[in-house]
Amino acid sequence: MKTIIGVKFCGHCNPLIEGPEVIENLKKLGPDLEFLSWEEQQKDILLIISGCTADCATRPQFKGPVINVSGSSVERIQYSLSELPSQILRTIREKEAVCLD
Amino acid sequence: MACTAILICGIGLALITFHLRELTFKGEMIMKTGKEYIESLRNRNIKVYVKGQLLNSEEVIDHPFIRGHVNSAAMTFELAHDPATEDLVSAISHLTGKKINRFTHIHQSREDLIKKVKMLRMISQKTGTCYQRCVGFDAINALYSTTFEMDMKLGTSYHERMKKYIEYMQDNDIMVAGAMTDPKGDRSLRPGQQADPDMFVHVVERNDQGIVVRGAKAHMTGMVNSHEMLIMPTMGMIAEDKDYAVSCAIPVDAPGVLHIFGRQTNDDRKCEGEIDQGNAQFGIVGGECLTVLENVFVPWEKVFMCGETDFAGMLVERFASYHRQNYGGCKGGVSDIVIGAAAVMADYSGYAKAAHIKDKINEMIHLAETLYACSIACSAEGKQTASGSYFVDPLLANVGKHNVTRLIYDIDRIAQDIGGGLTATLPSESDLKNPDIGKYVEKYFKGVASVPTEDRMRMARLLENMTGGTALIESMHGAGSPQAQKVMYSKLSNLDHKKRCAMAIAGIKPKGDEKAQ
Ligand SMILES: Cc1cc2nc3c(=O)[nH]c(=O)nc-3n(C[C@H](O)[C@H](O)[C@H](O)COP(=O)(O)OP(=O)(O)OC[C@H]3O[C@@H](n4cnc5c(N)ncnc54)[C@H](O)[C@@H]3O)c2cc1C
Numbered sequence: 346m347k348t349i350i351g352v353k354f355c356g357h358c359n360p361l362i363e364g365p366e367v368i369e370n371l372k373k374l375g376p377d378l379e380f381l382s383w384e385e386q387q388k389d390i391l392l393i394i395s396g397c398t399a400d401c402a403t404r405p406q407f408k409g410p411v412i413n414v415s416g417s418s419v420e421r422i423q424y425s426l427s428e429l430p431s432q433i434l435r436t437i438r439e440k441e442a443v444c445l446d
Numbered sequence: 447m448a449c450t451a452i453l454i455c456g457i458g459l460a461l462i463t464f465h466l467r468e469l470t471f472k473g474e475m476i477m478k479t480g481k482e483y484i485e486s487l488r489n490r491n492i493k494v495y496v497k498g499q500l501l502n503s504e505e506v507i508d509h510p511f512i513r514g515h516v517n518s519a520a521m522t523f524e525l526a527h528d529p530a531t532e533d534l535v536s537a538i539s540h541l542t543g544k545k546i547n548r549f550t551h552i553h554q555s556r557e558d559l560i561k562k563v564k565m566l567r568m569i570s571q572k573t574g575t576c577y578q579r580c581v582g583f584d585a586i587n588a589l590y591s592t593t594f595e596m597d598m599k600l601g602t603s604y605h606e607r608m609k610k611y612i613e614y615m616q617d618n619d620i621m622v623a624g625a626m627t628d629p630k631g632d633r634s635l636r637p638g639q640q641a642d643p644d645m646f647v648h649v650v651e652r653n654d655q656g657i658v659v660r661g662a663k664a665h666m667t668g669m670v671n672s673h674e675m676l677i678m679p680t681m682g683m684i685a686e687d688k689d690y691a692v693s694c695a696i697p698v699d700a701p702g703v704l705h706i707f708g709r710q711t712n713d714d715r716k717c718e719g720e721i722d723q724g725n726a727q728f729g730i731v732g733g734e735c736l737t738v739l740e741n742v743f744v745p746w747e748k749v750f751m752c753g754e755t756d757f758a759g760m761l762v763e764r765f766a767s768y769h770r771q772n773y774g775g776c777k778g779g780v781s782d783i784v785i786g787a788a789a790v791m792a793d794y795s796g797y798a799k800a801a802h803i804k805d806k807i808n809e810m811i812h813l814a815e816t817l818y819a820c821s822i823a824c825s826a827e828g829k830q831t832a833s834g835s836y837f838v839d840p841l842l843a844n845v846g847k848h849n850v851t852r853l854i855y856d857i858d859r860i861a862q863d864i865g866g867g868l869t870a871t872l873p874s875e876s877d878l879k880n881p882d883i884g885k886y887v888e889k890y891f892k893g894v895a896s897v898p899t900e901d902r903m904r905m906a907r908l909l910e911n912m913t914g915g916t917a918l919i920e921s922m923h924g925a926g927s928p929q930a931q932k933v934m935y936s937k938l939s940n941l942d943h944k945k946r947c948a949m950a951i952a953g954i955k956p957k958g959d960e961k962a963q
Contacts, residue, residue, distance in 0.1 A: 356534030358564035358571075358779070359818070365530050382529055401557075401564070403533050 347379040348441055351388030353402050360396025361416040362429065367394060370430040371437075378437065383407075390440050392433070410440040477536065477547050478619040480524030484516060486620075487671055492699040494670045494735070496707045503699070507671055510716040511707060514729025516671045518577040519621060521569055521728075522549055534565035540834075541613050549579045550616040552590050553836040559825035563775035567818065570779025574725050574912065576732035576920065578668025580772050581624030585676040586612055587835060588765035589693060589750050594833035596757045604750050605833070611695055611748065620673035623698070625663040625737065626765060628680040637683070637690040647677055647739060648689040649752060656745040657752060659692060663739070665923075667732035670705050672698050675737065679751070682759030691758040693751035694744040702742040705735040711915025721875040721904055724911030731920045763934070767824075767840040769925040770847030774821030777850050777921060780912065781814035781857050787909045788864040794902045795866060795893040806860045813853045820846030841938040848931040854921040858913035865909040872906055 354364040368380050383391060383405050391407040393414065400415035412433065417424050419432045478486065487507050494506045501509055507516045526535040526547045537551040537558065538544070553559050562583075569577055590612065593604035615622060628637075631645035640646070647661035659677065669675060674697050683691045696703065710730055712723070720726040751757060789807055792798040824842035831837050862869060868891060878887045878900065888899045911917065922928070949956060 352529070354530045354533060356531050356561075356564060356568055358534065358568040358775075359782075401560070 347377055348390065348437075348444075349379050349381055349385065349388045350437065351383040351385050351391045351407070352380050353383035353391065353393045353405060355393075355395040355400075355402035357396040361398070362394075362396055362414075362426065364394040364396060367414070367430060367433070371433060374430055374434050375437065389444055390437060392437070410443060412436050412440060476544055476617055476619060477526050478523045479527055480520035483520050483523040483619075483621070486673070487516070490673070490697075490699040492670065493704040494707055495704065497709075511710075511713055512670060512733055514575075514716070514723075514725070514727060515578065515668065515733030518573045518575055518728040518732075519579055519668055519671055521573055522577050522579045522621075523547065523619070525569060525572070531568060534561055534568055537561075539613075539616050541609060542616065544616070546616045547619050549583045549621075550586070550612070550619065551583075552587055552612065553828070554834070555836055556826055556828045559771070559828045559836055559838055560822060563771065563818070563821040563825055566772055566775030567779035567782070570776045571782050573728040574780060574783040574908070575728045575730055575917075576667065576776065577728075578623075578671070578732040579621055580776070581667050581769065582622030582672070582674075582676060583624075584765055584768035584772070585622065585624040585626075585678060586615065587768050587837075588678070588761055589676070590835050591831035591833040591837060592757055592761045592764055593750055594831070595760065596751070596754055598832065600754060602754070607747055608750050611750075615674075618673075621668065621671070622695070623666055623669040623672040623675040623737075624678070624765070624769075625666055625669070625675045626678045626680050626762070627664050627666075629662055629664050629736075630680065637687050646680065646690045647692060649692050650689075650741060652752070656743055657692070657694070657749055658741050658743050659694065659696075659739055660741050661739055663737045665708075665734045666705070666737045667734055667924075669698060669735050669737055670707060670733060674698060677739075678761055678765060679758040681762055683755040685755055687755055687758075688753045691751055691753055691755040693749070693761065695748040695750070696739070696742055696744055698737075700742055702740040704738050704740070706738070708734045708736070711917075712911065719875040719879075721878070721900070721907055724907040724909075730911055731916050763840065764837065766926055766930070766934070767838050767843040770843040770931065771821055771824050771838045773847045773850040773921075773925060774817040774819065777854055778814050778818035778821070781810070781817065781854070784857055784861045784909070784912050785810045785814060787905055787912070788861040790905050791865045791902070791909065793894075794897045794905060803864060806864060810857050810860050813857050817846065817849055817853055820849055841935055844931040844934040844938070847925050848928055848935070851922050851928045851931075855918065858918060861909055861913050865906060865913075868902075869906045869910045869913075872903055872910075875903075878903065 352368060357364060372380060381388065390409060391411045393402050393411065395402045395415040398416040413420055414433055417426050417429050419436055424432045484507065488504050491503050492506055494501045496509055496511055506512060525531040535548050536545055537548045539546045540552060540554050548565055566580065589608050593608045596602055597605045628646040631640045631642060637646035644661045647659055647663065649657050650660045651658035674695050676695050678693045679691055715722040785807060792803050797803055820842055824838040824846055827839035827842060828836045873887050878884050891903060892899045893902050
């Protein structure tokens with residue numbers, strides 16, 4: 346079974362990062378993951394990507410694990426832009442492990 | 447496991463392709479796509495004149511002068527479906543709980559006001575020009591709170607009508623033009639004093655079915671590619687102006703309505719190739735027209751003000767403040783394109799590393815973010831109205847639009863400096879493609895060797911069309927001339943408070959009424 350990540354973007358009005366490009370990179374790094382819309386009912390993890398530190402993406406209701414990316418920060422910890430995809434992936438793996446527990 | 451399908455946002459526009467299963471909405475899907483919007487316009491029986499010719503109603507949106515504006519407005523529909531942008535371009539209706547296009551939404555929070563500004567900046571970055579739909583958006587928000595307060599004070603029932611109209615607008619995802627500006631004739635005279643009473647839209651008949659209105663609305667953005675228009679008075683009214691205090695919704699193709707499309711700088715280039723237009727896909731500004739109303743009947747359910755002169759001023763101020771809120775968003779986004787174009791021209795021409803060029807680009811960034819900051823600030827300082835909807839801070843909104851009447855000129859001036867003289871003197875696309883002389887255009891308009899001359903020409907043309915003529919004048923007069931904003935912010939800022947602060951700091955004790963000092 347692939348892990349389904351529901352993705353919610355902010356809208357990217359003045360972005361430091363381009364959310365859809367981040368997802369394309371993540372797909373290459375984690376081919377076992379499936380990225381779908383946040384509106385997908387069956388998702389395992391909700392990934393919120395805001396293009397800058399304003400972190401303004403609307404938070405949909407979701408009872409499962411949520412990962413917040415804003416600009417080059419993951420869960421409010423700042424990384425370099427080059428580190429970002431691998432750090433998001435690492436966080437996804439951590440949440441997956443919790444899901445499996 | 448979920449199967450994936452490629453969701454390619456339609457109408458042939460270059461949007462992000464992102465592997466997603468078809469979006470599954472919990473509620474009913476009522477938002478039009480860009481393509482559906484464009485198709486819906488063909489069903490109208492609209493009368494539009496361009497350069498003296500009446501267009502075939504079905505083909506209005508295909509006319510070269512109009513096509514780009516239609517594409518631009520279509521983005522306001524399409525981006526509500528794009529996963530990367532739907533958070534800004536959609537909202538949940540407070541009336542029905544359905545997911546709706548934000549351009550039909552009534553602001554329910556400060557966050558909604560902020561999202562509006564962000565949405566406008568983002569769409570401008572994709573169109574490089576006006577996408578017209580904010581005017582009707584601002585009109586419904588202004589009318590929503592004004593009709594509520596009018597009903598409270600006068601016992602009228604306009605607010606319920608307004609709510610029904612907004613629900614209709616949301617459920618059908620229609621585009622509504624905001625029609626406030628009258629031709630106004632002699633500016634020193636009130637509506638009723640004009641030599642020609644039609645200089646301001648007015649009621650000429652009232653009966654048990656509805657009203658009949660007459661006059662015209664000038665500079666109508668997006669009107670010829672809208673479904674309906676919302677008529678509002680252009681200024682505050684006094685008791686004698688009763689017939690002129692009128693607000694109502696009218697289909698753009700109602701009997702008695704006709705539109706005369708405005709000319710723009712370089713518009714005949716739209717009948718030629720692509721390069722010389724600068725922004726061939728989306729055009730320049732909003733495709734404005736003069737809308738003539740020759741005794742147009744409006745049923746009562748679409749009338750939202752009829753003779754309540756005391757509330758005309760409130761409606762105008764609310765509309766103007768919402769509309770002025772926009773400009774740091776949309777012009778911020780348009781400036782992002784101008785800054786990008788200037789920087790690319792510097793790259794193409796080999797002077798991008800020069801210190802003064804970097805400095806000028808930084809100055810443009812500073813100016814653009816200043817515009818944006820004011821729009822965000824007036825939204826963050828927004829407040830709830832008696833109707834429950836949210837209204838921007840009018841002081842900051844007016845200051846923000848006033849900045850636009852100046853800073854856009856500065857941004858464009860710097861962009862023209864960086865762009866170089868060829869932005870004004872380039873030969874045409876036909877010359878570039880001419881088998882005999884094309885090689886000279888190719889050779890002598892080349893900048894750095896690795897960049898094709900055509901690319902440099904395209905960028906120069908984009909700069910030319912975005913930084914002059916019609917595009918610049920919109921920043922000056924759209925949403926009101928500078929003096930209109932100055933009048934508002936001088937009224938709203940408390941000068942006496944500033945005087946008292948200064949006197950306190952200077953150690954001067956106020957003697958009774960410090961206004962007399
Ligand atoms: C591109 C564009 C798009 C627009 N889109 C829309 C739209 O969609 N909907 C809409 O309703 N309107 C729209 N407008 C209209 C816009 O709001 C008006 O242009 C603006 O309010 C100025 O009015 P005006 O053009 O009649 O200029 P005028 O009012 O004639 O102003 C010209 C000058 O005269 C001064 N002036 C005017 N009256 C007086 C007076 N009584 N005393 C002293 N000075 C005076 C002004 O301050 C200004 O300096 C648009 C305008 C433009 C340029």
